[in-house]
Amino acid sequence: MDLGLKDRVYVVTGATRGLGNASARALSADGAKVIITGREEKAVTAAAAELGPDAVGIAADNADPAAAERLIAAAHEHFGRLDGVLISVGGPAPGFVADNTDEQWRSAFDAVFLGAVRLARGAAAALGEGGVIGFVLSGSVHEPIPGLTISNGLRPGLAGFAKSLADELGPRGIRVVGLLPARIDTDRVRELDALSGDADSARAANESLIPLRRYGTPEEFGRTAAFLLSPAASYLTGVMLPVDGGSRHGF
Secondary structure, eight states: OOOSOTTOEEEESSOSSHHHHHHHHHHHHTTOEEEEEESSHHHHHHHHHHHOTTEEEEEOOTTOTTHHHHHHHHHHHHHSOOOEEEEOOOOOOOBOTTTOOHHHHHHHIIIIIIHHHHHHHHHHHHOOTTOEEEEEOOGGGTSOOTTBHHHHHHHHHHHHHHHHHHHHHGGGTOEEEEEEEOSBOSHHHHHHHHTTSOHHHHHHHHHHTSTTSSOBOHHHHHHHHHHHHSGGGTTOOSEEEEESTTOOOOO
16 A cells, blocks of 8 residues: 655654654655654664665754754755654653652653644644644553553643644644554563563563553554554544554443
8 A cells, every 4th residue: 555655754753762763664664754853863863874865863852942943944954845743752750659759740741741742833833734743642541551650641631732733733734643552562661561570471461451462563553653644544633543452442
């Protein structure tokens, strides 16, 4: 299936590893050009080199108020256009209500929530008809995840912002979509499994609760993200798509 991604230009944040990287690779594989970001210069340069000549890496922190303007300008400078953004941010510090500090909450709010709002707002001003804004969120949008209190607090609010944005931008032909990953086999999820003390047992227990009886792969997530960002999904907006192997049983 041709997704219609050839020569389209996307900004993908948090793309040096994990779900952001998998999404950037899927977009590139279908012919898109990408601006990818990461907080460390060396890591983002290496990730861009792996993607090839149609990828540019820029060291940027989502919490930086100037990052959104820099990234949108970079898309126009390097590739002459912008067709969409995928906002992916590493997960906040794990912990329960009594564990997380004010500083952890502030840091996560700046990076996960406010940084995403800034980039979405900047993209909304820059995109034309056919543009798309995507958010990598979490299954915690629908149901809290034990031990991830900060994420449980911030991700649902960001989903609400995305839904509001979809209503506002729809008349301009700009789509807004969200992806809700659950157990995808990334470093982040393996680290969370290890918090129990026995990562293998935790994984086996979690897999037993997933109808497909396995964790998803980053590649599977990336292909889903590429589809949602592509013209092939041109009538999908305001949706929050679980990428979870069937873990969510509600509609």
